[in-house]
Amino acid sequence: MVNLGSIDKIPLGQGICFIVEGKEIAIFRPRDGGLFAVQNKCPHRQGSLAEGVCDQNIVICPYHAHKFNLHTGMGSEGDEKIKVYQIKEEKGEILIEV
Template sequence: MNNPRVLGPVEQIPFGEGRAFGIDGEQVAVFRLRDGTLRALSAVCPHKGGPIADGTIDQSVVMCPLHQNSFELDTGCSTTGGKPLRTYKVFADESRNIVLIS
């Protein structure tokens, strides 16, 4: 994934939630924080394959909904001692579309 990918309008992700997107055979979780900023991580928990996009988030971490493994939204690092998640660059363009860059 070297090219920017437009994933759709920012409004498809409610504040404080995430959504999973399939991109080139990978699952990417995009989160819209309560302050409106976006973060993107691998969408599959390395512990047991949990859906990271369905996890609970705050301004800095996401918690896997299956086994409460937590990951930093900025770095993908596990706060519970597990393997990290991959991070992606993500932003909203001038048309309020989500743009993902690897």
């Protein structure tokens, strides 16, 4: 697991993008709890999902509003799916499995 540092880096309710071993990963910290890590680039037109509006279930791509489930990676548009990474918070630090 890789330690990405303090959870406080991520503003509450938002996501930010980390580049870990060449991979762009969007990490979200919803207001209602939980911590999620998914591939940052939207499969549709490569929008940065980290800039999207999220809740504890989904993120909405800022480009064309395609939605993705943060738990499963399933997209709202038929054949789209994004990769989901294992992530957890421990002692205020973000740990991710890449």
